[in-house]
Amino acid sequence: MKNKGLLIVLSGPSGAGKDTVIDRVISNDGSITRLISATTRAPRPSEINGIDYFFISKEEFCKNISAGKLLEYTKYCENYYGTLKDSVEKLRSEGKNVILKIEIDGARQIKEKCPDSLRIFILPPTMQELKNRLLKRGSEPYKNLKIRLNRAIEEIKFSLQYDYIVVNDNIDECAAAINSIINAEKFKPCRMKNIVNEVLNDEKNTDR
């Protein structure tokens, strides 16, 4: 019997490099796939339904909320964003390890509904480096930068609630650490039960 895939939840402050890290982690390990979120916002010209997001109507999204079909959701600028339970479960039942980038409140919602999810927090090496990275993006007015840095501090304080914390100083090392964490998870007793039983059953057929 194949084991169910993992649900890996990745958080960290804006500028910690979550997207780059996720891309690298996936390219290091073919068993990992990125989860696609659902949203009620309109697709941008370059975005494709089922690849960038599942684009659904507000009506459908609210029906899903009422039916308890979301692992987590949030409302931002009049639009809903969330994670459909079915889309996660389908991938996991195929044995795929699903990775999902999400802020800390969403991670908390997921932990409640999926206690077996693996939560990893990406830490910047220093606050100065985080500031430099946000400034490099160049897309932020100075006021927003201050808001983001204050928000980052609150998030980092929360990092100790996660299962693992990895510093993103060097993308190779950070991704390798996350791949190690995901790999190690496969050897937890809850995921090795079938194999232990196979060995013990095999014993009954072994000529001693």
Added chain:
Amino acid sequence: MKNKGLLIVLSGPSGAGKDTVIDRVISNDGSITRLISATTRAPRPSEINGIDYFFISKEEFCKNISAGKLLEYTKYCENYYGTLKDSVEKLRSEGKNVILKIEIDGARQIKEKCPDSLRIFILPPTMQELKNRLLKRGSEPYKNLKIRLNRAIEEIKFSLQYDYIVVNDNIDECAAAINSIINAEKFKPCRMKNIVNEVLNDEKNTDR
């Protein structure tokens, strides 16, 4: 502040390949060192005190037991074998990750005294393969083989109490899995606290 090294406890039935696995795990990662046990038995001609064992007198061993200086111990053929707490703590305080091969009762004693120890169980791929390996050693009378296989079954049933279970079908894969497990351990929040605090303290000195 440097983190204390890990205490890694490795168990598995006779013939699972524990020694070969430990040698490979150590050669893969220079931060890991093998722990030297203490014994009251006489050294064999090739054995060196402080390398193969700490050879100590029965009197000294019993004094250590009374003083609570042993993490675990056992008596076998009139001789004592055990793990001196001080020898483990010295290495761990230097930041070294200490690995120790031990049977399940010793592992249980260690878990009681060191709840933060990491316990890994090595599983043979099948009982038939375990039998083949024991037969290949050629040193066992048939009666002993049967005893060892029965003992193996009891030990394997206990494997689900460990933190991790790894199959030793292929030595490269088995050692790599254990190195992943040890590596992942470094990113647990209890070992990342100092780094999180450094980032948060750095923030106070960052011009925002």
